[in-house]
Amino acid sequence: MDEMDEIVQEFLVESHENLDQLDRDLVALEREPGSRDLLASIFRTIHTIKGTSGFLAFGRLEAVTHVGENLLARLRDGKMSMTAATTDTLLAMVDVVRELLTSIEATGGEGDVDVEAVVARVTALLEGRTADPMPGAAPALAPAPTSAPAPDAPLDARLEAGTAVAPAPHDAQDVEATEPARRNVADASIRVDVDLLDTLMRLVGELVLTRNQIVRHAGAQSADQELAGAAQRLNLIASELQEGVMKTRMQPIDHLWSKLPRVVRDLGSALDKSVELVMEGRETELDRSLLESVKDPLTHLVRNAVDHGLESAADRLVAGKPAQGVLTLRAYHEGGQVVVEVCDDGSGIDPARVSAKAVERGLRTPAQLEAMSHADVLQLIFTPGFSTAAAVTNVSGRGVGMDVVKTNIEAMGGTIEVESVLGRGTTCRLRIPLTLAIVPALTVECAGDRYAIPQVSLLELVALDADRAASEVEDVNGASVYRLRGALLPLVRLADVLGVESVRSDGHVLIAVLQAEGKRFGLVIDRVLSTEEIVVKPLTSRIKELGTYSGATILGDGRVALILDVQALARRVLSAEALERATGHATTVETTAATDHLRMLVVGIAGGRRVAIPLSSVTRLESIAASAVEQVGSREVVQYRGAILPLLRLDRHLGAFGEKQHDELTVVVYSAGDRSVAIVVEEIIDIVDEDAQVRSDIDDHGLLGSALVRDRIVELLDVRAAILAADPGFYDHAPLEAATELTEAL
Amino acid sequence: MSTRLVTFTLDERVYGVDVDAVQEVLRGQPRTRIPLAPTSVAGLINLRGQVLSAVDLREQLGLAAYSTDQEPMLVVIRVSGEPVALLVDSIGSVVDVEADQFEPPPDTLVGVARDLILGAYKLEDQLLLALDVDRAVAA
Numbered sequence: 001m002d003e004m005d006e007i008v009q010e011f012l013v014e015s016h017e018n019l020d021q022l023d024r025d026l027v028a029l030e031r032e033p034g035s036r037d038l039l040a041s042i043f044r045t046i047h048t049i050k051g052t053s054g055f056l057a058f059g060r061l062e063a064v065t066h067v068g069e070n071l072l073a074r075l076r077d078g079k080m081s082m083t084a085a086t087t088d089t090l091l092a093m094v095d096v097v098r099e100l101l102t103s104i105e106a107t108g109g110e111g112d113v114d115v116e117a118v119v120a121r122v123t124a125l126l127e128g129r130t131a132d133p134m135p136g137a138a139p140a141l142a143p144a145p146t147s148a149p150a151p152d153a154p155l156d157a158r159l160e161a162g163t164a165v166a167p168a169p170h171d172a173q174d175v176e177a178t179e180p181a182r183r184n185v186a187d188a189s190i191r192v193d194v195d196l197l198d199t200l201m202r203l204v205g206e207l208v209l210t211r212n213q214i215v216r217h218a219g220a221q222s223a224d225q226e227l228a229g230a231a232q233r234l235n236l237i238a239s240e241l242q243e244g245v246m247k248t249r250m251q252p253i254d255h256l257w258s259k260l261p262r263v264v265r266d267l268g269s270a271l272d273k274s275v276e277l278v279m280e281g282r283e284t285e286l287d288r289s290l291l292e293s294v295k296d297p298l299t300h301l302v303r304n305a306v307d308h309g310l311e312s313a314a315d316r317l318v319a320g321k322p323a324q325g326v327l328t329l330r331a332y333h334e335g336g337q338v339v340v341e342v343c344d345d346g347s348g349i350d351p352a353r354v355s356a357k358a359v360e361r362g363l364r365t366p367a368q369l370e371a372m373s374h375a376d377v378l379q380l381i382f383t384p385g386f387s388t389a390a391a392v393t394n395v396s397g398r399g400v401g402m403d404v405v406k407t408n409i410e411a412m413g414g415t416i417e418v419e420s421v422l423g424r425g426t427t428c429r430l431r432i433p434l435t436l437a438i439v440p441a442l443t444v445e446c447a448g449d450r451y452a453i454p455q456v457s458l459l460e461l462v463a464l465d466a467d468r469a470a471s472e473v474e475d476v477n478g479a480s481v482y483r484l485r486g487a488l489l490p491l492v493r494l495a496d497v498l499g500v501e502s503v504r505s506d507g508h509v510l511i512a513v514l515q516a517e518g519k520r521f522g523l524v525i526d527r528v529l530s531t532e533e534i535v536v537k538p539l540t541s542r543i544k545e546l547g548t549y550s551g552a553t554i555l556g557d558g559r560v561a562l563i564l565d566v567q568a569l570a571r572r573v574l575s576a577e578a579l580e581r582a583t584g585h586a587t588t589v590e591t592t593a594a595t596d597h598l599r600m601l602v603v604g605i606a607g608g609r610r611v612a613i614p615l616s617s618v619t620r621l622e623s624i625a626a627s628a629v630e631q632v633g634s635r636e637v638v639q640y641r642g643a644i645l646p647l648l649r650l651d652r653h654l655g656a657f658g659e660k661q662h663d664e665l666t667v668v669v670y671s672a673g674d675r676s677v678a679i680v681v682e683e684i685i686d687i688v689d690e691d692a693q694v695r696s697d698i699d700d701h702g703l704l705g706s707a708l709v710r711d712r713i714v715e716l717l718d719v720r721a722a723i724l725a726a727d728p729g730f731y732d733h734a735p736l737e738a739a740t741e742l743t744e745a746l
Numbered sequence: 747m748s749t750r751l752v753t754f755t756l757d758e759r760v761y762g763v764d765v766d767a768v769q770e771v772l773r774g775q776p777r778t779r780i781p782l783a784p785t786s787v788a789g790l791i792n793l794r795g796q797v798l799s800a801v802d803l804r805e806q807l808g809l810a811a812y813s814t815d816q817e818p819m820l821v822v823i824r825v826s827g828e829p830v831a832l833l834v835d836s837i838g839s840v841v842d843v844e845a846d847q848f849e850p851p852p853d854t855l856v857g858v859a860r861d862l863i864l865g866a867y868k869l870e871d872q873l874l875l876a877l878d879v880d881r882a883v884a885a
Contacts, residue, residue, distance in 0.1 A: 537796070539797070558792055
């Protein structure tokens with residue numbers, strides 16, 4: 001229904017604009033009756049209104065415009081010529097159209113506006129009868145003022161003509177009472193080209209930069225009072241202008257939300273769940289372009305909440321909750337950001353299940369999970385290849401999961417976090433910048449260069465003088481940490497990350513405490529310069545590919561500074577460090593961030609070859625006795641935990657023939673649903689984060705390609721083909737999820 | 747068929763790019779270095795509010811690197827609509843060349859430069875090397 005209203009609103013705005021144009025055209029037409037251009041333009045307008053009214057089922061509007069269109073077509077094609085009578089008739093038609101539109105706008109329906117009279121007149125003209133204006137319609141012939149027409153006149157006209165039933169008085173009053181306010185839809189808004197707004201935005205961006213420059217200079221020459229005053233005013237005006245222009249691009253989040261009740265309703269009935277959708281803060285505005293980008297992630301979260309979050313009515317009653325689940329969408333502004341929450345009062349996320357899943361998927365070791373807080377465990381649902389849904393429905397759980405949502409939100413400079421109380425519900429919270437173009441940032445210096453760090457990721461700054469730095473920056477097996485209010489904060493030196501030489505030699509340590517990937521870490525920099533609003537300039541893809549910078553900006557002195565991509569930095573630095581260190585240290589677990597890289601299990605097969613298997617497809621690693629292998633027909637199988645496991649010898653599958661006979665077989669078990677296969681390998685070598693940069697598609701039977709991992713060529717196994725070789729029926733019964741995930745992982 | 751080229755020098759040699767591709771010539775622009783970027787990317791410059799990346803042609807063509815006291819000039823060219831700055835030693839002039847003066851690079855020219863040099867125009871006193879702008883920027 002909401003969607004329909006939106007279409008009608010657009011139709012009205014458009015039609016009012018068209019009608020004003022029509023009035024001008026008709027008057028002009030009287031002056032130059034033969035103008036085909038004018039006639040064609042009028043024809044088009046009426047044609048458009050006719051088409052849309054037919055679509056929206058406004059029958060009378062369609063009837064009027066239909067005959068009007070016929071008349072105009074004749075005029076346009078020169079089959080009839082313009083006379084005063086034709087002009088009068090056309091104007092009368094336009095008036096009736098306007099009246100109908102007014103009624104639609106005020107009441108949502110065509111009301112009881114009479115169209116017969118004008119249709120009859122037009123038809124008479126078309127049939128070539130002398131178009132004597134019908135006496136009753138005369139008052140409507142007076143050229144209508146282009147602004148709001150008095151509803152009285154047409155009403156009177158109708159009553160005089162005696163063709164219409166007298167309208168119920170309260171109806172007429174309603175129309176009159178609501179009309180002035182409702183007309184605002186058309187009168188109080190204008191259409192502006194989005195390109196123009198973008199240009200304005202860019203110019204304002206430049207102005208903000210220039211302002212920064214001038215304010216800085218004025219600050220430096222504090223002696224000049226007048227300059228300082230002017231700079232101060234410029235500062236204010238520029239800020240206001242910036243705000244104003246940004247507002248022009250703002251749209252209420254309701255634009256997105258209005259589509260959701262339908263999504264929730266359909267989903268609810270498909271899943272047999274009763275859901276009440278509550279929306280708070282629908283007027284909260286955000287930048288148009290952001291609105292677009294937040295659409296898909298938000299829809300995904302809502303679907304997720306209905307599908308996985310809320311329980312069925314029966315389960316809810318058992319849990320002592322009302323049968324109807326409540327899904328709350330909340331939007332509000334906070335600290336220069338827009339916060340959008342999707343909350344359900346469902347069963348919540350069980351950290352134990354998340355942990356189990358993370359271990360099963362090989363994302364974390366039990367020891368790592370042990371040391372993590374419940375809140376941190378929950379954030380694991382954003383890890384690629386993670387999905388706790390037991391069954392795959394057509395609603396969610398198709399492999400594109402929360403990790404995609406997270407990636408999308410981060411791409412627009414936002415963050416996502418999840419909170420959940422078991423049995424009480426789950427809240428997903430998105431924090432999105434107000435606009436992409438201008439962001440508050442901290443500028444810092446490192447090795448003589450300046451960099452900007454978006455405030456979004458900045459928590460606090462810590463400055464340590466040489467003495468304190470010497471004693472308080474400690475070391476955990478090679479990784480430096482700082483005790484921030486009792487908790488160990490892993491430190492990362494920006495100079496090391498960027499491969500440059502720090503110029504700070506006095507022993508002072510400056511730490512920007514950053515938050516990314518749900519983890520805190522300290523970025524050690526040479527110097528803190530200032531906080532300012534920076535205008536984000538895009539970088540060429542070549543520089544973006546470095547995965548270190550999210551953009552560039554121009555500082556007050558006109559120089560370019562790079563904006564650090566804190567998320568990417570965190571991913572790169574923290575996971576790399578976590579890999580290098582033994583994972584047993586409870587203290588270092590703090591630094592293990594979610595790895596967004598694809599993790600691979602590297603195994604050895606005969607002939608010294610190395611093969612990589614995506615860790616997400618690996619369920620367990622086992623050793624089995626060679627004597628346990630039995631034959632079923634031509635296939636080798638092994639008994640394993642009470643089931644018969646088909647065996648695949650990777651050597652043979654990939655055409656490598658080893659001579660070695662082992663008493664013990666090393667197998668990689670892969671399961672999906674209740675089916676499993678065992679892949680026999682020579683040895684387990686390592687688990688690595690595959691950085692897909694050096695990849696080649698040189699491949700062979702059973703392989704997807706090859707990659708360079710730690711200076712050795714590793715072949716990438718086509719897991720699907722391998723599993724089918726061991727168990728041709730594997731995917732027939734296994735849940736779809738496993739299959740899609742595999743293809744996605746590769 | 748005559749072509750109009752803007753010429754510039756790199757390490758004593760004369761190179762040319764199509765005059766239509768050239769937007770402007772700049773001097774003394776501060777460049778912001780980009781740690782971790784390939785060496786051929788010589789930093790970012792601010793061109794009236796637009797951030798451009800600068801490409802070190804000497805590096806691209808395998809010529810000797812700039813010494814610290816050399817101040818390269820910048821030729822801003824448009825490659826598929828996007829402006830990019832090229833580092834050059836000095837700017838020459840605008841030269842009209844004829845197609846019959848052109849010859850493809852000799853077979854003895856090997857290495858990276860071969861992909862970037864379209865060929866040479868035989869001028870009276872010297873050779874003018876035509877640069878493949880798209881590749882020089884992309885490589």
